[in-house]
Amino acid sequence: MKKILLTIVLFLTVVLKSMADEGMWLPLLLGQQVYNDMVKKGLKLTKDQLYNINKPSLKDAILIFGGGCTGEIVSAEGLIFTNHHCGYNAIASASTMERNYLRDGFYARSKSEEIPTNLSVQFLLRIEDITKEVMDSLKGLSGTERVQRQGAVLAAINKRMSDASQNIETRVSALFKGNQFLAFVYQRYTDIRLVGAPPESVGKFGGDTDNWEWPRHTGDFSVFRVYTSADGKPAKYAEGNKPMKPKWYLPVSLRPLKDGDFSMIWGYPGGTNRYESSYGIKLATDINNPTLVKLRDMRLKYMFEEMKKDPAVKLQLASNYAGIANYWKFFDGETKQLLKYDVFGQKQAAEVKFNAWAKGKPEYENLFADWGKAYDAWRPYAKHRQYLNEGMFGSPLIAFAGSLLQLEAALVKTGATKADITKAVEAANNQRKGFLNDENKVSDQNILASVTRMFYEDVDKEQHPVGFYGTLKNSYGALDDDATYKKYAADVFSRTMIFDDTRWNAFVANPDAVTLQSDPAFAHASAFLVNYNTKFGPFSQQFNAKNAEYGRLYLKGVMEMDPVKAKMMYPDATFTMRVSYGNVKSYRPRDAVFYDYVTTSKGLLEKYKAGDYEFDLPANQIELLKKKDFGQYMDPTRKELVIGFITTNDITGGNSGSPVINGRGELIGLAFDGNYEALSHKLAFDKDLNRTICVDIRYVLWCIDKLGGGSNLIKELKLMK
Numbered sequence: 001m002k003k004i005l006l007t008i009v010l011f012l013t014v015v016l017k018s019m020a021d022e023g024m025w026l027p028l029l030l031g032q033q034v035y036n037d038m039v040k041k042g043l044k045l046t047k048d049q050l051y052n053i054n055k056p057s058l059k060d061a062i063l064i065f066g067g068g069c070t071g072e073i074v075s076a077e078g079l080i081f082t083n084h085h086c087g088y089n090a091i092a093s094a095s096t097m098e099r100n101y102l103r104d105g106f107y108a109r110s111k112s113e114e115i116p117t118n119l120s121v122q123f124l125l126r127i128e129d130i131t132k133e134v135m136d137s138l139k140g141l142s143g144t145e146r147v148q149r150q151g152a153v154l155a156a157i158n159k160r161m162s163d164a165s166q167n168i169e170t171r172v173s174a175l176f177k178g179n180q181f182l183a184f185v186y187q188r189y190t191d192i193r194l195v196g197a198p199p200e201s202v203g204k205f206g207g208d209t210d211n212w213e214w215p216r217h218t219g220d221f222s223v224f225r226v227y228t229s230a231d232g233k234p235a236k237y238a239e240g241n242k243p244m245k246p247k248w249y250l251p252v253s254l255r256p257l258k259d260g261d262f263s264m265i266w267g268y269p270g271g272t273n274r275y276e277s278s279y280g281i282k283l284a285t286d287i288n289n290p291t292l293v294k295l296r297d298m299r300l301k302y303m304f305e306e307m308k309k310d311p312a313v314k315l316q317l318a319s320n321y322a323g324i325a326n327y328w329k330f331f332d333g334e335t336k337q338l339l340k341y342d343v344f345g346q347k348q349a350a351e352v353k354f355n356a357w358a359k360g361k362p363e364y365e366n367l368f369a370d371w372g373k374a375y376d377a378w379r380p381y382a383k384h385r386q387y388l389n390e391g392m393f394g395s396p397l398i399a400f401a402g403s404l405l406q407l408e409a410a411l412v413k414t415g416a417t418k419a420d421i422t423k424a425v426e427a428a429n430n431q432r433k434g435f436l437n438d439e440n441k442v443s444d445q446n447i448l449a450s451v452t453r454m455f456y457e458d459v460d461k462e463q464h465p466v467g468f469y470g471t472l473k474n475s476y477g478a479l480d481d482d483a484t485y486k487k488y489a490a491d492v493f494s495r496t497m498i499f500d501d502t503r504w505n506a507f508v509a510n511p512d513a514v515t516l517q518s519d520p521a522f523a524h525a526s527a528f529l530v531n532y533n534t535k536f537g538p539f540s541q542q543f544n545a546k547n548a549e550y551g552r553l554y555l556k557g558v559m560e561m562d563p564v565k566a567k568m569m570y571p572d573a574t575f576t577m578r579v580s581y582g583n584v585k586s587y588r589p590r591d592a593v594f595y596d597y598v599t600t601s602k603g604l605l606e607k608y609k610a611g612d613y614e615f616d617l618p619a620n621q622i623e624l625l626k627k628k629d630f631g632q633y634m635d636p637t638r639k640e641l642v643i644g645f646i647t648t649n650d651i652t653g654g655n656s657g658s659p660v661i662n663g664r665g666e667l668i669g670l671a672f673d674g675n676y677e678a679l680s681h682k683l684a685f686d687k688d689l690n691r692t693i694c695v696d697i698r699y700v701l702w703c704i705d706k707l708g709g710g711s712n713l714i715k716e717l718k719l720m721k
Helices: 002-018 032-041 088-094 131-137 143-160 278-309 311-340 343-358 367-394 396-403 405-412 418-438 441-458 468-476 482-495 501-509 513-518 520-535 537-561 601-607 619-626 697-707
Strands: 062-065 069-073 079-082 121-129 168-175 180-189 191-197 222-228 262-267 578-583 598-600 642-647 659-661 667-674 692-696
Touching (some): 032 578, 062 079, 069 262, 079 667, 088 191, 088 311, 143 168, 143 180, 143 537, 278 367, 343 367, 343 537, 367 396, 367 441, 367 520, 367 537, 396 520, 405 520, 482 520, 520 537, 601 619, 619 697, 667 697, 692 697
Antiparallel strands (some): 079 222, 262 578, 262 659, 598 642, 642 692
């Protein structure tokens, strides 16, 4: 017996070592072996201090920020730290040309100066395992029937476990591709106020050039505060609301970092697919990623041309541009890394072993043959889908016009009541106001012209909307001439009622389907969307159902094949609370190149270019840095201000703004990026090159205090020296 136990312990040790710092672990299911490894690497907190539903724990300081980021509570008065790019929309919305907080930065000197936003945050209350309940309801089902039934069951559980009167929301997450189900119960707070942000030149220093790159010198942070009613409950914005009294908040470390220091990151990683099949890898590298990159490259080109010309346009398009650019570079890098390290070949090798084990097992032996057929059936239409999502609806005008199909449906529906139509018209009218506020006609018109030609040339002619390009040719000219598409786009923009208040208001007053269908922008959106939905959308639905079913069976089989190893597997990220752990660590990305684990103010000054779009800095910052006026934030070993650092932690999108925490539970930085050499991380973790890029908390505090004059905020924090 002792020999067996020793063998298991040795095996688990080897597994942990081979996994390096891979893993986004569920705090509820943080096994003893994983926790012991965390302690071995430097963790000083108990398991109960990390996660406990009956008393305060570290998990209570971590929150979902907005719709897709992470934030953390850092004071006894509900102060939130997150990334600059996470607060970007709120900062831009609060800005005007007269008070341009995006350009100049902003720090509230008192709570009365804090600016209301439309943001909300969510705190995790508890996690419940409901796997048995869900699985019992799915017995005997497969394919589309299983997918539909699962959706209905999860919706019913979400409703049952939520309470709107208390702002409590439950979302069941399917883990291990539907082999486990956990219910995550949250409480939402909606009175969130902007407290501070650095100038954009600090918060986005390095721009697209440095995006996903190390070394990095970006001050990617912003500061907010959550307010509650007087009795501490969630409440809508009201002047009488009070700063939240949190269950837990993070102390802030001013101690210097060393290469090898323990680090853990808590947050809400949005999505990974580490258990993807070789078929999925091939589709990503051959079709999906290159198509997305090509289309986003085109959109960014036309937006950037207009942003350079006019500060008002830059402010208008800044948020949308940043979002498009971020994942344009990501998917370009992901493809290159997947190919460079032959992830397709690695997946195939694992599948060969699985197929050998699966022989004679009816549930699994034909799995990959059937899975391959599903991909073969879908592959001819994959590019079309990308062109619709990233191309045609990459034009803001066409995206808005496409949303009007819901209004058309109400107008042509037999037996539709006047109330139904009024409701649909009001929704469209409200959407139009938001669209017009964000719309830049020049860039959008160029996007429409370009994508209409790109679709014609890149998508199989058999999949084109019937008659669309024939009519285009007859009315505007040759289909291989840019001038044709420019004329067409100009005509759409000049004739649509969407930009004409008089015509739009007349339509709203007396809505009818013929007027809507005659609009050129609506006609364009309708032609492409209806064409896809009626002919090719069903193929997508069939493929998604089969892909989900085969993926679930494959992972179920993998865990049956090696039960001991299965206990050390972590589920893919699903925008649910996770913790990863690792170390502050330098690395060598290629021959003769060494990257230190920190960047400093010396490097920041070396990159600085006065007046440059990406590498400019405020004049007073340059002055302070040159004088080495670092105060208590100076790194004592380097005699410089540390700007950023890197760790081996496993993160992905959604972890933006996540706290980077040392072994004592103190905040040392904010995670905001990954490194280019390991951008395959959504599909495959690189144990040697993976690094998380973080802004050092001492730089954050220096920017608030020395650069921004927000000493009142520093006094709120619990500083650990």
